[in-house]
Amino acid sequence: MTGNxxxxxxxxxxxxxxxxxxxxxxxxxxxxxxxxxxxxxGELLMVAWMNAEALARTVETxxxxxxxxxxxxxxxxxxxxxxxxxVIELRTDCDQDTxxxxxxxAGDGGCCHAGYRSCFYRRVPKGEPAKLEHxxxxxxxxxxx
Numbered sequence: 480m481t482g483n484x485x486x487x488x489x490x491x492x493x494x495x496x497x498x499x500x501x502x503x504x505x506x507x508x509x510x511x512x513x514x515x516x517x518x519x520x521g522e523l524l525m526v527a528w529m530n531a532e533a534l535a536r537t538v539e540t541x542x543x544x545x546x547x548x549x550x551x552x553x554x555x556x557x558x559x560x561x562x563x564x565x566v567i568e569l570r571t572d573c574d575q576d577t578x579x580x581x582x583x584x585a586g587d588g589g590c591c592h593a594g595y596r597s598c599f600y601r602r603v604p605k606g607e608p609a610k611l612e613h614x615x616x617x618x619x620x621x622x623x624x
Contacts, residue, residue: 486534509531510529512578513579516579
């Protein structure tokens, strides 16, 4: 799959912002940012990337697919860990250059390869740009990280 296929070509600014045609804008590398949250709690679970094929598979199957930039391959989230992300709702922003997946997560409910429920288990303290602190999140008992 190349370019924007199978999605329709992008229209005018008004069509993109107010229309009903899903015409996602992929970046120069053919990727779009995907923000994933828990459908029940709203908790931010992860931010990843999708190419046109991953986005199309997500829409078609109702399960989250991503593009792994580090491995250079399509990635069915939970395909090996059992942490399948069932998409409850998929939204796009006004410019259609970011997607938001609201998901239910199977298995132990974790999403992070390091073994945490969310990939956002550390914070940067104010005034300390080179430091990270743990948020207190604990590793899941059956972590796959």
